Amino acid sequence: MRIVLGVAGGIAAYKAVLLLRLLREAGHEVRVIPTQAALKFVAQPTWEALAGHPVTADVFHGTDTVDHVRFGQQADLVIVAPATANLLAQAASGLATDLLTNTLLTATHAPVLMAPAMHTEMWHHPATIDNVATLRRRGVHVLEPDSGRLTGQDSGPGRLPEPEVIAQVALDLVSSSQGLQGKRVVVSAGGTQEPLDPVRFIGNRSSGHQGVAIAQAAAQAGADVELVACNISADVLPHHPRITTVTARTTLELGERMQERSEADVIFMVAAVADFRPKQTVETKIKKDSANPEATPTIELVENPDILAGLVTNRKHHQVIVGFGAERADAHATVTDLGRAKAIRKGADLLAVNEVGQTRGFGDVANHVHLFNAHGEEVAEISGTKPQVAAGLVDQVVSLLTP
Secondary structure, X not given: OEEEEEEOOOOOHHHHHHHHHHHHHOOXXXXXXXXXXXXXXXXXXXXXXXXXXXXXXXXXXXXXXXXXXXXXXXXXXXXXXXXXXXXXXXXXXXXXXXXXXXXHHHOOOOOEEEEEOOOHHHHHXXXXXXXXXXXXXXXXXXXXXXXXXXXXXXXXXXXXXXXXXXXXXXXXXXXOOOOOOOOEEEEEEEEOOEEOOOOOEEOOOOOOHHHHHHHHHHHHOOOXXXXXXXXXXXXXXXXXXXXXXXXXXXXXXXXXXXXXXXXXXXXXXXXXXXXXXXXXOOOOOOOOOOOOOOOOOOOOEEEOOOHHHHHHHOOOOOOXXXXXXXXXXXXXXXXXXXXXXXXXXXXXXXXXXXXXXXXXXXXXXXXXXXXXXXXXXXXXXXXXXXXXXXXXXXXXXXHHHOO
């Protein structure tokens, strides 16, 4: 396998030497691309001796073979370790100031893993948080740094994970990266909105982050993906050459979009769907009658169709359908109790059930799902960032598709 190992300028660059040795001992061809700052921590001869290739940070080196484009295009896997705050910022902004950042812009088909390393204050800075979110939204895999001793007397989150961990995570990305090659995947994401009048609607707090992450993971696994986006903000929507996006606002519109795409090999029904909609939508804004406080309007609701159940009922041969269920424990049942019952009732191949609340489930936060089959048996439990949960779900689907 052809691997690009990018090395940014941080004290943790010495660990990248050990990572390079692990990758080479596993039989992979590794092209090391350091930044100029990285060469101040580990010199060029060390990289060349261990990689068996010439090493440079100069974008004008190898102009006859257009190396600044060729390395990214030919890579099967790209690893950046350490990824400093500066490197994350450049990558998120699409800057191409040296050979490494040029390579990152051309590596559009290979999985990219970044392993951050920096001081805790840098990792927690709003700019870094935004940059990491941007990269993850684009499909880049960004590891969480370890917590421990840093440079000097500092200690906290920001330590580079151990080389063995980085190597395993990176190689796992490739081992399952083509599991959906040639497959057509449809993902619904976000939350439906049911209009009351031209201004107001009945909706929910779904941001679309988890569905978008699943669309990205499926695309990275080789699938051609259609994302049906329900009221998702533009900054959350993905940018991937194998993802096309259509929009839906209401549950009825979403049902139509999903029905039009019901021939797909895999369907992820992730969108949070309103169970009810107003029986009538008022054409003008509903106003409060201050002179008659008791004249409060009454809103009559009607039940929306069950889109997931309809897809399952009319499923195609060899099709895999994955549903999502947002639940909250009560005095009578746990989240898993509720999820198990829903899985049996819905009949999807897999139902991912997660607990939601004011600070859980919704938005760009960590997620934790229980995965049930159509018989209500829990087959997996996946937790982590939403991209990590998405990757785990895609792996489960690949295992169902594999004969």
